[in-house]
Amino acid sequence: MDQGIIGSIFTVIVFVSFVGAIIWAFSSRNKKSFDEAANLPFADEEKPQSIKKDQES
Structure with missing residues (x-):
């Protein structure tokens, strides 16, 4: 796996957690x-x- 796929997977996980x-x-x-x-x-x-x-005083 390259860095782009790992970043995409992390983004999806964070989005699902946010929702x-x-x-x-x-x-x-x-x-x-x-x-x-x-x-x-x-x-x-x-x-x-x-x-x-208050008004009586």
Whole structure:
């Protein structure tokens, strides 16, 4: 095998892996865990006070 064939095979393997990762990421069974992970930065934030309490002060 020459270098051109090896490069072509490697390109096909990387492309198939990329398509597999895209399908895995957008599959519906992973949506819940991705949504939970997306909301992690907001887990430690304090709740804002109500607007009425701020206006009365």
